[in-house]
Amino acid sequence: MQSHTIKIWAWVHKWSSLICTLFMLLLCLTGLPLIFHHEIGHLLGTEVEAPAMPKDTPHASLDKVLELARAQHPDRIVQFVSKSDDTDDIWYVTMTHTPANTDDFRTVIVDARTTELLAPQLRFDEGFMWVMFRLHVDLFAGLPGKLFLGFMGLLLLVAIVSGVVLYAPFMRKLEFGTVRRERTARVKWLDLHNLLGIVTLVWLFVVGATGMINTWADLVIKYWQHDQLSSVLAPYQGQPTVALAERAPVQQSLDAAMQQVPGSKLSFIAFPGTSYSSPHHNTVFLRGDEPLTSKLLRPVLVDAKTSAVTAAPQIPWYLTALLVSQPLHFGDYGGRVMQIIWALLDIASIFVLGTGLYLWLKKGRAAAQPVDRKLAGKTTPQEATP
Template sequence: MQARTARIWSVIHTWTSLISTVFLLLLCLTGLPLIFHHEIDDALGYSPQADVRPAGAAKLSLDEISRAALADHPGNVMLYMGWDKDEPWMVSTFTNKTVTSDPQTTVVKALDAYTAKPVGLLGTGPMLVMLRLHTDMYLGLPGKWFMGLMGFVFMIAIVSGVVLYWPFTRRLDFAAIRRKKSRRVWWLDWHNLLGVVTVVWALVVGGTGVLNAYAELLLGVWQRNELTAIAAPYAGQPTPTTLASLDTVLGNAMKATPGMEPAFIAFPGTPFTSTHHFAVFLRGDTPLTSRLVKPVLLDGETGAVSSTSDLPVCLKAVLVSQPLHFGDYGGMPLKIIWALLTVFTIIVLGSGLYLYIARRRKQRRPARVTPDAAGIAQVSR
């Protein structure tokens, strides 16, 4: 019975690994530079740089910054306005032809909060290429869902590998590498060792990757439930054409959530709010609460607070998992650890593919027949 169970788990491990290997290699190879995307952007000159300003200068109003963002793109509308907690002098703006236009045509700018001068275009450079390959392979939402599926298959491969590890290595010392055996056995020992070393990390990164891949689905559930209930009194009404002052909107939102700072503002009609409301998302000031946001919905025409509520647990999990996926919680030491574990995972994936090919070749190779064996076979006929 145990032998049969082991064979079943072996089949599961073999095929889930084979199905996901190519895509997991792509994720690892693109994810490795993304761990250091801030540092790479800085080195290549793609990071926004603070503008020179006179001493004692005051920040401009949000409405002035909004007008500056739209000045070079007549006919566009604002979608989002956001703030980086590490760059308080900078405001990020997102504009497009309409709130329902193709997201790939969105213009993302970084503006100086004191002068409203552009200090760089966000989402450009080689790291953007790596990010698109990593998240959706330039296939949009279907690509994200497919990569999420591959991440789920990879997690099954990890679990099945853990189940198989003990039966296949119980007679060996932990971390034993049989150097005097064949090359295939040598690679098998390294495959098992690095697989065990990275198992917890791989489950964490794989799980967070799957969660992020289906973030749009979770956001859709929140829209259909909570946002629909909040926007019910405005059902049938058109999107406001005259919007409240952004400074009024942000001021009212911060009064409703004391002790928090703004993360971003979503304009009416965007996916993070209803067609009639601004949504101001605010965050805390600790390493954990700075990753979690609290939405405040405000009337698009008056700026009055309509609702304050917490995000559902599933969306909170997405927000917490995003920096964990790339090791952004612990500074450079954690990034280096994440990078080393990624390299180990690449070796595990490559060695697993080699072991499968080597085993198939061995199975197809005809058995050698010695003269003695041939004679015995002749006598036995």
């Protein structure tokens, strides 16, 4: 590689790394507890478990569950109702003052079999894990914060690619994994930085890419609604949001959706007027029962008045990419083993980012000192620009 080309790649690697490093450190630090959010939730008491009952215990009508939830917060409306991936025996009812997205929500947890109230007012908008989540997702800045972090993720990908380009000629002179302990402290840290950078390369690229995609979620969903649902909703144009008194039992909507897509499981239901539905439908989001298909959602739009299925569109490729990237980002595919691997790689990435920042700070102090050329013969691009 020509010297001029190396200098260009070194400049790209230097500035893309420096600009994103502090934010990537923040994301790695906040992402570490989020990998174990279920386990930490159990410790903090924010994870609720259903009491043990025979597996064939029948479930009560969803309308009874909603009636109980509304009685706890009569001043609020039901925005979503959902089930977790782990069990079908618990309903999570999300209630707000308005159908629009808001941080002011309450979650009522109800036993799906007995309609027993398990948690009347569980809050997910406070506490340690909520702070970690908001810092990781949007820096408490909403959509602008998400897009900013997405741009930082893009710079991370640029830094990774440029680092690989610079690492290739560097390693022609050294064996893989070499740490030159007899050299200066800066050179030893540089070798460790390069070694762990290559070891974590694929993981950091995958996590950075999926994290960047996740920051586009709000925009992707809005585009999907405009692109895929506008023709479906054309017959309802001009009609007001269906009132609660005019709606058919929600259990009928759920049954109709399950019959439309046999062999699926419920993920959540979005009610009329909310961000994931239309003003006229209960939108039932179903998922598969296999490890991969369990992360993919199939929306079924059910008329809230008649309980008739209006549409069950296949999700487009860009929404599939979003749904796959979300669990992959946090290592939610492979159980506990995957979580541990993700955590170890996260810690290694913190080291890579921290040493990169250290090397840049040390470079200024060492600039006036003579360069040790005893073993290398000349300064490598990596010694000049970490």
